[in-house]
Amino acid sequence: MIYFDTDKINDLNHLYKINLINSCAGYKSANLIATKAADNQANVAIFSSVTHIGSAPPLLGFFLRPTTVLRNTYENILETGYFTINHIHQKILKDAHHTSAKYDKNISEFDVTDLETDYKDNFYAPFVKNCPVQLAMKYVEEYDIKVNNTKLVIGEIQGLYIKENALEKDGFINLSNAAIATINGLDGYAIPNLKQRFEYQRPKI
């Protein structure tokens, strides 16, 4: 095994360190968060930190990097109260990754990629067309994480669209059936294959 202690981690060059630390938590969820500013400009950006917060009420959260530079997604969410979460799938990996580029507020990532907006059921924010799982989200609250000046932004699920072949009888979303991606580190993508599901576990003794 290769061992890194605190001193060794602190001394690593920047790129090596962000690659190492961004990979060490394991595979991460791969999502596009789409928003629409009050002036109607649509925005979409990749996030690998979307995570389950709770089921009742149905909540998801994501971690936002420090707002020392302009964060269009966050600004739009605060301005309008709404956003969508769209699962990244095999066919859009390259464009999804490109949405991490720092475009000005007046340039929509939808215009510089093949990603398309999908407005439906009068929801304010656009969905990303053809994503097999699309969630309509309403901003609820946020927490400042003091240690590194990031935020946890929490939203409530208002609507959930799932491609037919991905939804199983018991409500389980089979992400493999829809070729949904996972993120390894900052720039690695995989399409996992579901191996097995297990029953609810009870103590053996």
Ligand SMILES: Cc1cc2nc3c(=O)[nH]c(=O)nc-3n(C[C@H](O)[C@H](O)[C@H](O)COP(=O)(O)O)c2cc1C
């Ligand atoms: C694989 C990957 C994952 C990312 N995950 C996050 C994340 O979880 N939180 C975050 O604030 N930025 C994340 N980013 C960076 C944003 O995508 C980037 O800051 C983007 O420019 C934000 O766009 P916006 O200004 O339109 O909101 C990630 C970038 C990449 C390449």
